[in-house]
Amino acid sequence: MHARMQDAMIYVRKYGRPGQFITFTCNPKLYVIAKEFMPGQSAYDRPDHIARVYHLKLGKLMNVITKGQVLGAVCCHMHTVEWQKRGLPHARILLLLCDKIEATEIDHLISAEIPDPSADPELYKIVTTNMIHGPCWLHYNYTSCHNSDGKCTREYPRDFLSETITESHCYLLYR
Numbered sequence: 001m002h003a004r005m006q007d008a009m010i011y012v013r014k015y016g017r018p019g020q021f022i023t024f025t026c027n028p029k030l031y032v033i034a035k036e037f038m039p040g041q042s043a044y045d046r047p048d049h050i051a052r053v054y055h056l057k058l059g060k061l062m063n064v065i066t067k068g069q070v071l072g073a074v075c076c077h078m079h080t081v082e083w084q085k086r087g088l089p090h091a092r093i094l095l096l097l098c099d100k101i102e103a104t105e106i107d108h109l110i111s112a113e114i115p116d117p118s119a120d121p122e123l124y125k126i127v128t129t130n131m132i133h134g135p136c137w138l139h140y141n142y143t144s145c146h147n148s149d150g151k152c153t154r155e156y157p158r159d160f161l162s163e164t165i166t167e168s169h170c171y172l173l174y175r
Contacts, residue, residue, distance in 0.1 A: 004078070004080065007078070008078055008094070011076050011078065011096060014076075015075050015076055015096045016096065017096075018094035018095060018096050019095065019096060019097055019100055019101060020071065020093075020094070020095040020097065020101070021092070021093070021094055021095075022065075022091075022092075022093040022095065023090055023091070023092060023093070024057075024058060024061055024090060024091040024093060025084075025088065025090040026043075026050060026053075026054045026057075026088040026089050026090060027130060028042070028043035028050065028088060029129075029130070030053070032053055033049065033050060033053050036049050043087065043088060044086075044087045047087060050087075050088065050089065051089060054081075054088075054089045058079075058081070058091055062077070062079070062093075065077070065093075065095065071095065071097060071101070071109060072097045072098065072099050072101070073097065073098040073099065074095055074096070074097055074098070075096045075097065075098045076096050077093065077094065077095050077096065078093075078094050079091045079092060079093040079094070080092050103164070103166040106164045106166070106172065106174075107163060107164050107175050110164075110174060111175075112174035112175060113175070114127055114128065114132075115127055158173070161173055161174070161175050162175065163175050
């Protein structure tokens, strides 16, 4: 781990601070994962299979980002894979792009909008099933994101915004 930190500091010295931080989480509901479970098994029972599929998916993502240049030319990148308490892997990825992304370009690259269910029902189902924080409200106060007041510590649900806000927060508030 210490050697990776030293490598990262060399990248920062040469190219500057990373501009993008991406978290890539395993989805145990993927068909390619779930089809291998025996009746009654879950992702927690097959860490070998989860790790193998996740490694392949992470490799594909890194190829799309670096070779496909979906965010632009990548000068260098680094990542580490961690295991969540639930037993699922997730990667923390840092990217240093050759051309920095300006704040005005964020809304063209990242969408945090819920798709129209009548225009694209399949995408709507994927987003609402896998990419929305919850359930997180009064009826589900046993979730880990609730404080002693019963409010979500991650500040959900959030207000809808017409454009991404980048100032005065360490995290972006997406459109």
